Amino acid sequence: MSYQLFEEYQSHTTSDLKENFHNILEQIGEDPLRNGIVKTPERASKAMQFLTQGYNIDPQDILKSAMFDEDYKDMVIVKDIELYSLCEHHMLPFFGKAHIAYIPNGQIVGLSKLPRVVDVFARRLQVQERLTHDILECINTTLKPKGVAVVIEAQHMCMMMRGVQKQNSATTTSGFRGQFEEIQTRNEFLKLIGH
Numbered sequence: 001m002s003y004q005l006f007e008e009y010q011s012h013t014t015s016d017l018k019e020n021f022h023n024i025l026e027q028i029g030e031d032p033l034r035n036g037i038v039k040t041p042e043r044a045s046k047a048m049q050f051l052t053q054g055y056n057i058d059p060q061d062i063l064k065s066a067m068f069d070e071d072y073k074d075m076v077i078v079k080d081i082e083l084y085s086l087c088e089h090h091m092l093p094f095f096g097k098a099h100i101a102y103i104p105n106g107q108i109v110g111l112s113k114l115p116r117v118v119d120v121f122a123r124r125l126q127v128q129e130r131l132t133h134d135i136l137e138c139i140n141t142t143l144k145p146k147g148v149a150v151v152i153e154a155q156h157m158c159m160m161m162r163g164v165q166k167q168n169s170a171t172t173t174s175g176f177r178g179q180f181e182e183i184q185t186r187n188e189f190l191k192l193i194g195h
């Protein structure tokens, strides 16, 4: 999608979303014309489009834009990458940290690109398992490293604010490819991220 088309698409969906948020306000018993919330449908639309902008971005392009030939053969870890996503069942936030490691195979990637890939997949409706897998596969297919590992630790608002209402439970998901399938490499990574 060209930039201009994307802008048109954005403004089009914003007005559709605005109307829907206006209806939601009415249906939960609010007065959408009340002074404090008269602009809320517009604000909520922009917030929702921000939180789901990942559908319009190709995460492989992000990695490809900063891959460099380098003969470094050891593990590279970027840990404690904060993430905020929306669960696809309730559209409520889940949030936490991602830890990513890879072992280069002749090429390294710009470090900032790894958190950027996390954000692209997090800014879609997700389940934590698929988010973990999406990040793992994207790095594996694009960078083609000797190994890649992803661990995500998160808390789900849909389990805290409603439903089962457990405030202290945390969910850990992980995925390992290549050399991280070997127990020794995997354990070294888990030790370095403090597990």
Ligand SMILES: Nc1nc2c(ncn2[C@@H]2O[C@H](COP(=O)(O)OP(=O)(O)OP(=O)(O)O)[C@@H](O)[C@H]2O)c(=O)[nH]1
Binding pocket: 087, 088, 089, 126, 127, 128, 129, 156, 158, 159, 162, 163, 164
């Ligand atoms: N596996 C997985 N489940 C999730 C995730 N986010 C939310 N869920 C769960 O999705 C499930 C949806 O279950 P349903 O029984 O259809 O929905 P519900 O009646 O709202 O369930 P409760 O949350 O138990 O009240 C719930 O168990 C949620 O805890 C996630 O990232 N991964």
Ligand SMILES: [Zn+2]
Binding pocket: 087, 088, 089, 090, 091, 092, 156, 158, 159
């Ligand atoms: Zn949920």
